[in-house]
Amino acid sequence: MRYSRYLMPTTKETPSDAEVVSHRLMLRAGLLRKVASGIYNYMPAGLRVLRKVERILREEMDGAGALEVLMPAVVPSELWKESGRWDAYGKELLRFKDRADREFCLGPTHEEVVTDLVRREVRSYRQLPLTLYQIQDKFRDEIRPRFGLMRGREFFMKDAYSFDTDEEGAAESYKKMYDAYCRIFRRMGLDFRAVEADTGSIGGSSSHEFMVIADSGEDAIVSCVSCSYGANVEKAECIPCSAAIPGATKGMPRKVPTPGKRTVEEVSAFLAIDPATLIKTLLFETSVGDVAVLVSGAHEVNEIKVKNHLGAEYVRLAGEVRVREMTGAPSGFAGPVGLSVRTIADHSVRSIASGATGANEKDAHLVDVVPGRDFLPEGYADLRVVREGDPCPRCGGALRFSRGIEVGHVFRLGTKYSEAMRAVFLDEGGKERVAVMGCYGIGVGRTAAAAIEQNHDDDGIVWPISIAPFEVAVIPVNVKQADVTAAAERVAADLDARGVEVFFDDREERPGIKFKDADLTGIPVRITLGEKNVAAGFGEIRDRKTGETLRIPLPEVADEAFALVGKKKAECAP
Ligand SMILES: [Zn+2]
Secondary structure (H helix, E strand, O other), X not given: OEHHHOOOOOOOOOOOOOOOHHHHHHHHOOOEEEEEOOEEEEOHHHHHHHHXXXXXXXXXXXXXXXXXXXXXXXXXXXXXXXXXXXXXXXOOOOEEEOOOOOXXXXXXXXXXXXXXXXXXXXXXXXXXXXXXEEEEEEEOOOOXXXXXXXXOOEEEEEEEEEEEOOHHHHHHHHHHHHHHHHHHHHHOOOOEEEEEOOOHHHOOOOEEEEEEEOOOOOEEEEEEOOOOOEEEOOOOOOOOOOOOEOOOOOOOOEEEEOXXXXXXXXXXXXXXXXHHHEEEEEEEEEOOEEEEEEEEOOOOEOHHHHHHXXXXXXXXXXXXXXXXXXXXXXOOOOOOOOOOOEEEEEHHHHOEOOEXXXXXXXXXXXXXXXXXXXXXXXXXXXXXXXXXXXXXXXXXXXXEEEEEEEEEEEEEEEOHHHHHOXXXXXXXXXXXXXXXXXXXXXXXXXXXXXXHHHOEEOOEEOOOHHHOOOOEEEEEOOOOOHHXXXXXXXXXXXXXXXXXXXXXXXXXXXXXXXHHHHHHHOOOEEEEEOHHHHHOOEEEEEEOXXXXXXXXXXXXXXXXXXHHHHHHHHOOOO
């Protein structure tokens, strides 16, 4: 491709409304242009990136045995009413009417359409398992679309749906998709983690989010330094610590005055005790009644874990008035001894040999409190927030925190949609049964944007080669020099003949501008042919990622560049 005949309008200025790096660089590199809020034109080079992402998605979906279909972007309301989501889904669902006053929506996701398809076509267990996928234009009417392709309103997505005869089969289909996702993101050259996610309101029995690691990521995740364990911070498991935390003497509880000391810091400093031996007591109002949650003063309570443990619809910290009603004391002085509220405790409390806690009395705490002797919680469970350096629940290695951008999601749906929409089949005994489903999504544009968030520097994008718009940029420094242009043409033609995607900068621009554009657009390998070098029989090869530059005899330039392309492709191996 020749730059002079191409449409890649790069800009020096940083667009004012672009808040994140990927959005800025996609605009500046001429990959993307805004049409309306959250709605874009994909320019030629930007579309090349999306197509490459899609090609990897198709190859891996096909390889995993999924069948490609294409469902409509416009979906009749009847299907969404059947699943109950027509009313449940918020304003993000763009609803409208046709000329006959029939209601439709622009599909942000296609569980209903695919379930309808399968219930019409699948009759027998012999037709299962079945996994269907599509790469489709979707729409979600975000209230504040921003961050470019990270959160647009119109977006391309690969979504897949599996149908199985039972949970066992569904687990197998899930595993296949999980493995395919790992291959997909490895092939895109991305540093990623599959993290165990909270299943939230969608329901279902297990779920993983695929996170591209990037400092700008919106999600906090933990991952193990030794094994592949990863989880959302809210979901990360904390294993009970076996070592007991030594406390003071094991006498009977004693009341001590703690005037005005409410927080862990204040109380432990005042009593001169290790904060880890303080038994913190938090009072919650929940859908299943009042609950006191105990945790070591060294830790924080994880409300999501409390909610899941209780099986509650909601949990919320009790306000000052309710705390007084439950404990008889102002907040900051609650404790489990003599408390007549249902009490559960985090594992961290069990390892306190002897500790301090609120006395349920203003300005007083109890010391020498022994869990199990002086109070007995209903049970011990994992109820705390994970901390950096905590032991990995799988292997005991250290957990570290990082930030991630969610680009994919695999989800075991169970029978939520198949039951609501009667997607049934006949089993071997001729009995009617409901299909067990899974759903699996990857945002196409979002993945490209995440790749930039992870791979860029001050000069621009640093594409992994498998999703770069072009593989090699060939730059004749001065196109008016016949021998320079001729040498560049020869190298470009040679690489082209070997199947390398060459971007040939034949513009009559100053060298500085050409170099800046090559860096900005992130083409992985740059070949520079300057006047002096060519006269001396040399050319230059520069690695966009490392900045390493090699001066190579002209006849070997194409070979060397080809080898570097090969090396970069190998880094994107599944
Ligand atoms: Zn581990």
